[in-house]
Amino acid sequence: MKYVDEFRDPKAVHALSKEIHRITRHPWTIMEVCGGQTHSIVRYGLDRLLPTAITLIHGPGCPVCVTPIELIDAACQLASLPDVIFCSFGDMLRVPGSRDDLLHVKAQGGDIRIIYSPLDAVEIAHTYPQRHIICFAVGFETTAPAQAMAVLQARRLHLSNFSLLVAHVLVPPAMEAILSSSENRVQGFLAAGHVCTVMGYDMYELICHRFQVPIVVTGFEPVDILEGVQLVVTQLEEGRYEVENQYSRSVQQSGNLEARKVVDEVFEPTSRNWRGIGEISRSGLQLRQSFAEFDALRIFEDRIQLSRSSNALESECQSGRILQGLMKPSACSAFGIRCTPEHPLGAPMVSSEGACAAYYRYRHHEVARG
Amino acid sequence: MPTNQDIEIQCPLPLAGDNTIRLAHGGGGHLMQTLIHEIFLQAFSNPFLNSLQDSAVLPPEEGRLAMTTDSYVVRPLFFPGGDIGSLAVHGTINDLAMMGATPRYLSAGFILEEGLPIEILKHVVGSMAKTAQACGVPIVCGDTKVVDRGKGDQIFINTTGLGVIPASLDIGPHRITPGDRMIVSGDLGTHGMAVLSVREGLAFSADIASDSAPLHAVVADLIKNGISIHCMRDLTRGGLASALNELATTARVKMTIDESRIPVSESVRGACEILGLDPLYVANEGRCVLLMPPADVEKALAILQNHAISERAAEIGEVLPLASNHTPQVTLLTPYGTHRILDLLSGEQLPRIC
Numbered sequence: 239m240k241y242v243d244e245f246r247d248p249k250a251v252h253a254l255s256k257e258i259h260r261i262t263r264h265p266w267t268i269m270e271v272c273g274g275q276t277h278s279i280v281r282y283g284l285d286r287l288l289p290t291a292i293t294l295i296h297g298p299g300c301p302v303c304v305t306p307i308e309l310i311d312a313a314c315q316l317a318s319l320p321d322v323i324f325c326s327f328g329d330m331l332r333v334p335g336s337r338d339d340l341l342h343v344k345a346q347g348g349d350i351r352i353i354y355s356p357l358d359a360v361e362i363a364h365t366y367p368q369r370h371i372i373c374f375a376v377g378f379e380t381t382a383p384a385q386a387m388a389v390l391q392a393r394r395l396h397l398s399n400f401s402l403l404v405a406h407v408l409v410p411p412a413m414e415a416i417l418s419s420s421e422n423r424v425q426g427f428l429a430a431g432h433v434c435t436v437m438g439y440d441m442y443e444l445i446c447h448r449f450q451v452p453i454v455v456t457g458f459e460p461v462d463i464l465e466g467v468q469l470v471v472t473q474l475e476e477g478r479y480e481v482e483n484q485y486s487r488s489v490q491q492s493g494n495l496e497a498r499k500v501v502d503e504v505f506e507p508t509s510r511n512w513r514g515i516g517e518i519s520r521s522g523l524q525l526r527q528s529f530a531e532f533d534a535l536r537i538f539e540d541r542i543q544l545s546r547s548s549n550a551l552e553s554e555c556q557s558g559r560i561l562q563g564l565m566k567p568s569a570c571s572a573f574g575i576r577c578t579p580e581h582p583l584g585a586p587m588v589s590s591e592g593a594c595a596a597y598y599r600y601r602h603h604e605v606a607r608g
Numbered sequence: 609m610p611t612n613q614d615i616e617i618q619c620p621l622p623l624a625g626d627n628t629i630r631l632a633h634g635g636g637g638h639l640m641q642t643l644i645h646e647i648f649l650q651a652f653s654n655p656f657l658n659s660l661q662d663s664a665v666l667p668p669e670e671g672r673l674a675m676t677t678d679s680y681v682v683r684p685l686f687f688p689g690g691d692i693g694s695l696a697v698h699g700t701i702n703d704l705a706m707m708g709a710t711p712r713y714l715s716a717g718f719i720l721e722e723g724l725p726i727e728i729l730k731h732v733v734g735s736m737a738k739t740a741q742a743c744g745v746p747i748v749c750g751d752t753k754v755v756d757r758g759k760g761d762q763i764f765i766n767t768t769g770l771g772v773i774p775a776s777l778d779i780g781p782h783r784i785t786p787g788d789r790m791i792v793s794g795d796l797g798t799h800g801m802a803v804l805s806v807r808e809g810l811a812f813s814a815d816i817a818s819d820s821a822p823l824h825a826v827v828a829d830l831i832k833n834g835i836s837i838h839c840m841r842d843l844t845r846g847g848l849a850s851a852l853n854e855l856a857t858t859a860r861v862k863m864t865i866d867e868s869r870i871p872v873s874e875s876v877r878g879a880c881e882i883l884g885l886d887p888l889y890v891a892n893e894g895r896c897v898l899l900m901p902p903a904d905v906e907k908a909l910a911i912l913q914n915h916a917i918s919e920r921a922a923e924i925g926e927v928l929p930l931a932s933n934h935t936p937q938v939t940l941l942t943p944y945g946t947h948r949i950l951d952l953l954s955g956e957q958l959p960r961i962c
Contacts, residue, residue, distance in 0.1 A: 239877050248943040283946025354883070460944065579954030590884060600948040603937055 245459030254464035255287040258471060265291040266474050267423045268467060269416070269563050271409060272430035273300035273591025274458045280596040282460050288467065295423070295563035296596075298412045298515065299430050301377045302329045302589035303561060305405045306511040308545045310335035313403055315542040316372050316534060317348040323366060325359035326374040328352045332579075332588040336545060356381075356388035356402075363392065363400035372534045375402040380432045382406050382523060383497035386504035389525070389532050401534040404524055407510055409433050410441045411521035416562050417449040424563060426470035428456040428463065431485035436501075438493030442481045450479045457485040504529055513585060514558030555584035560593055567597040574602045629724040634754030647730060648716075648750055651737035656713070656748035664748035666713060669772045674709035676700060677768040683761055685732060688802045689818030690893070692765055693736035698820050698893055699844065700769040701743055705824035706840040706896060708779040708831060709771030714740060716750040716767055721760035732763055743822045745769075777831065783838040784859035786929040788899045791908060793826070793918040794819065795871040796848055800890035801879045816875050821894030821917045829915065830898075835908045839899045843892040846953060849938070850889065851897055853952045856936040863938045865925030865950070888940075889953050899927065 244250075270276055276296045279285050285294050298304055314335050317324035324340070331340040331350070344350040349369075353359055359373035375385040385402060392400040409430055416422055429442060434455045442453045452473035456466030466484045473480060483489055501523070510522025525533050535544070554572050559565040567573055567586070577583040579598060586592030632639040649658065656664040680696040690698075697714065704711045716736065720729065740747050747767075802818040823842065830837060839859075841851040848870070856863045872880075872887045880887045894917055900908060905923055912921035930936055938950040 239874060239881065242881065246943065248945075251944050281948060282942050282944055283948055284944070286946050287944060598954075599951060602951070603935060603949055 242459065245457065245461040247461060250461045251284075251287065251464060254461065254468055258292070258464065258468050259289050261468070261475060262289045262291050262471055263475055265293070266425050266471060267293045267295060268426045268428065268470050269295050269297045269424040270428040270456070270463070270466075271297040271299040271413065272428075272433070272458070273297075273303070273589065273593065273596075274432070275299070275428060275430070275456065275463055276593050277591060277596045278458050278460060278463055280600045284460055284463055287464070292467065292471065294467075295566070296560070296593040297427075297563055298416070298512070298561040299378070299409065299433075300561070300586065300589050300591040300593070301381075301405075301407055302333055303557060303585040303592050304407055304412075304512040304515065305330070305333065305376055305585070306513050307336055308511070309403065309405045310339070311337070311545045312535065312542055313374055314338045314340060314343050316403060316538055317343045317350050318346070319370075319538070319541060321368075321370055323349045323351060323362055323369050323371045324374065325351050325353045325356075325362060325371060327354075327376060329588075329590050330374055330376055332582070333585045334582055334588075356385045357391060360388050360391045360395070360397065360400060363397045364395060367399060370399045370401070370537075373400070373402050375404045375406055378407055378409055378430070378433050379437045379501070380430075380435070382501045382505060383436060383494070386500045389504050389529055390500065392532065393529075398531075401532045401537050402525065403534040404505075404522075405510075406505065406523035407512065408507065408521050408523065410445060411518050412512065412515075413445055414449075415515070415518050415521075417445070417451065419562065421562075421564055424451070426452040426474055427454070428466040428470065429453050431455055431457040431462070431488060434483075434485065434489040434493065436494050436497045438491050438498075439481055439483065439489065440492060446479055446481050452479045453481045455481070455483045455485050455489050457488065512561070514555070514561055516558075557584035557586050557594075560586055567594040568601070570594070574598060627726050629720045629722060629726060629729065629754055631722050631754050631756070634720065634752055640752065643752065647726075647733055648752070651733045652716070652740070652747040652750070654746040654748065656746060657750070664713070664715075666748065666770075669712065671775050672773045674704050674707045674771040674773050675768065676703040677766065678703060679764060679766040681761065681764050682803060684803075684806050685728065685762060687806045687818055688815060689798070690820035691732060691735050692763060693732040693734070694739040695820050695893060696765040696767045697736055697739040697743060697745070698822050700767040701745060701822045701824055702842045702894070702896070704769045704771035705822070705827045706779075706842050707771070707773060708777045708827065708837065708840075709773045710828065711743065711745045711769055711771045711824050713748045713770045714745050714767050715769075716747050716765065718750070718752045719760055719764040719766075720752065720754045721762050722754055722757040724762050729763065732765075736765075743824065779837055779839060781839050781855050781858040784855060784861055784899055784927055785838065785901075786861060786927050787902065788838055788927040789902050789905045789923055790852075790863070790865065790925045790927070791898045791900070791905065791912070791921055791923050792843070792848065792870065793823065793896045793898065793912055794894070794920045795873045795876070796843065796892060796895060797872060797876040797880065797887035797890035799893040800847070801876050803891075804883070805879065816873075816879060819892055819894040819917075823894065823896055823917070826912060826915045826918050830908055830911055833907065833911055835900060835904045835911070837898055837900050837908075840896050842896045845891050847887070847889040847891060848897060849886070849950045850952055852938045852950065855897075855899070856938050859927075860930055860936050862928040862930050862934070862936065863925060864928060864941060864947070865938065866941045868943050869922055869924045871920045871922050888950065902926075
């Protein structure tokens with residue numbers, strides 16, 4: 239497969255692994271921000287190709303995992319309404335709310351459709367003028383442009399039966415929150431490549447200098463990740479802290495200006511509650527006032543009951559500590575015993591980008607044996 | 609949709625002046641008789657079926673009997689490389705072939721949804737008849753029920769297969785032995801991706817057609833040539849990963865496979881990459897995994913590669929003994945020399961979000 243195979247080349251991977259062993263003198267703790275990177279690392283066993291002095295910890299970069307429970311509950315209520323077709327990316331369906339998940343609502347008769355692009359939801363709205371189509375807008379900066387495009391397209395088509403349930407989150411405020419925590423152990427970041435494809439990496443300069451921490455914009459394939467680690471370790475060993483771009487085949491410094499413009503036209507920053515972590519200032523997106531007629535929560539406010547945001551989290555789930563890199567999934571006492579993909583205590587066990595799901599899928603026998 | 613030459617419409621007469629299935633088509637009365645005669649008998653005609661008795665009466669066979677049943681609910685009914693009718697024949701024949709059985713007879717049970725266009729039923733039945741004939745296996749008995757509109761999804765088909773296993777043959781998980789090698793009969797994931805591409809309206813630049821195909825002829829060839837097959841399993845729902853996990857658990861062994869040796873076509877890899885799916889878990893309908901002693905591998909590969917449906921057969925791994933206290937498991941050797949677990953899937957594979 240062109241454009242992928244060269245970044246999975248075993249020879250290149252082994253050469254990078256050797257180089258990282260050569261340059262590493264001290265113990266370092268590096269966080270990969272994105273859940274896609276976590277899955278690559280665990281799937282290919284990349285952490286096992288690194289010197290023991292280097293610890294990779296898994297970051298908050300799974301939008302499914304951090305979507306607050308009150309929005310999952312709202313989604314379940316909206317999807318149960320008989321006149322609604324609820325459209326969502328597949329990942330969200332198994333995430334537990336306080337009582338239900340969307341798969342359960344679907345089994346009870348809710349009309350829930352898995353979509354691959356928000357524009358598919360607009361198409362459905364066009365096809366079913368008698369029904370109201372709600373698109374669950376979940377994701378980081380990566381998927382925000384497509385959601386914004388969907389809203390613009392719905393307006394262009396004069397669709398009055400289309401809206402978004404917006405749960406979008408932003409990466410840089412979460413990185414700042416992690417670095418500001420008194421428990422922080424992170425000494426360098428592999429920043430999420432696809433987020434930077436859209437947003438660029440100007441904003442990381444501020445974080446890098448304020449917290450004196452190396453940040454390397456990194457892709458998702460094995461060669462990308464090891465190159466990212468190599469660049470971070472080199473900076474750490476040399477006592478430097480800079481923003482570097484490993485993923486230059488996809489990322490430009492100022493990102494995708496067209497995409498940023500569309501996002502900015504439709505959305506504005508807002509405070510958001512991150513599941514398991516808590517509220518982070520200006521870390522989410524909401525629809526601008528000028529697009530308020532596409533806000534599902536506003537349209538249906540009389541027909542659903544919003545639960546109060548709560549971080550008295552689900553039972554013994556440690557997802558907050560896991561999403562902040564304070565704990566590895568395998569260290570959780572519920573992992574693989576009381577928390578499995580079939581009976582999850584929290585979202586990281588069921589999201590395709592969740593760290594617990596990665597450990598369960600690729601390593602749980604080893605974890606169980608200790 | 610099928611092309612014209614794929615479909616043999618065998619019923620020239622209009623069916624009681626109506627063009628959709630009604631509840632009365634399953635009611636035992638006149639309409640049902642018309643349906644049986646004008647569609648099913650026309651298509652499936654053979655002496656066992658034509659007598660229209662309560663049971664098909666079959667002659668005695670030498671050897672042991674193998675019997676299997678499977679229900680087919682695929683949506684959409686027509687997909688690149690096949691349809692629910694051809695699938696219902698191939699799937700059940702393959703279940704027999706995996707035991708080393710020669711498929712002899714099939715049954716066909718139809719559950720039709722009220723309102724189904726009769727033209728669609730004719731296409732499906734025609735395809736089933738053509739497929740069964742090509743496989744040399746007659747459909748000897750059948751049943752039709754009609755359910756209220758909204759209580760079904762157009763057509764569900766159940767087929768039961770009866771086959772004969774020669775007395776000398778013993779194939780099954782109990783024969784899996786540490787040291788056995790594993791062969792897959794071809795590239796993985798085309799059926800699942802073909803169905804998904806039509807179902808979800810995904811237009812892949814490269815067309816992916818289902819691998820739906822009967823495996824009994826190639827299995828017979830292997831057996832005839834003295835290959836000592838210990839076990840076989842067709843790779844349907846859940847793909848290679850699920851089949852190997854089931855076998856490892858039943859046989860209480862460890863299995864290891866080499867990712868770089870598993871055949872997956874460029875187009876399936878690309879489509880899986882886009883959707884965030886793992887081809888090792890994607891469904892197949894004309895692929896199997898075969899376990900055998902190392903000494904037979906080379907000859908078996910030569911035979912397999914001589915048949916069009918298994919020309920991409922490849923050796924992918926081996927069976928290892930299970931250390932005491934360990935649970936049976938399947939591990940995958942990555943191209944980087946690291947190992948990871950290849951586990952059963954939890955729930956469905958859901959497309960990722962970014």
